[in-house]
Amino acid sequence: MISILTVVKISEVQARSILNKSKIFDYCLNPYIGCSHGCRYCYAGLFMTRYSGHSEPWGQFVDVKLNAPELLRRQLPRARRGTVWIASVCDPYQPVESRYQLTRKCLRELSRRAFPVFIQTKSDLVVRDLDILKDLAELEVGFSIATDDDRTAALFEPGAPSVTRRLKALEKIKAVNLRTFVFIGPILPQNPEGLAGRLIGLADKVFIDRLNYTGQFINFYRSQGLLSCASDDFFKQMKERLVTELERSGLSFELIF
């Protein structure tokens, strides 16, 4: 398990492209390669470690694309206007962002060109950029919150801020009337009624997803004595309870499985 004492290898690199086509949105933008949040269920980690040529385990390296804002400034005038997903294979507000501010600088470029933006994070650092977020032409900003329980989150998402901090940040974002969402995925052990209740008035939309079964993820569940929480029965039951509560609370939601 990654602890807060885990050493993360930070490297500064030059990227060749920053605004890339995406199958989910029009574009995806990843200012970093790697993610020190080190989530145990991270699908990006399955291929990004090999793709990036790193020998360190997922969660223990971050490549900083130093030229990301400048590249974006050059790419945007040639790009058809479309929604930019930040980020698809890293967290744009992982700790290294507080120093390099690449996400912030890229948002400025997107704001200048009035591109719609979809931001997904687990970090309350996003609140730092409220000044820019408020100026974006179109924006949805949200948090991945897979459980309502801070201890469970710490087990599965060892490098990420607590759920409590994420919810407080969501409150601040909602207070300035931005469009928000919460992504509950993969559903982790939780109190679904409690989680849904905490989202009332904070999330305009809730997405629900399950775990992709892979050997590496399953091994982790097994090592924690949580194998029953990586099963079809578990996801079905949790989905039903979440849906019932979201409907009762009048929250808009979308099922991804």
Ligand code: SF4
């Ligand atoms: S925050 Fe997202 S990208 Fe980062 S490790 Fe967790 S799931 Fe992967």
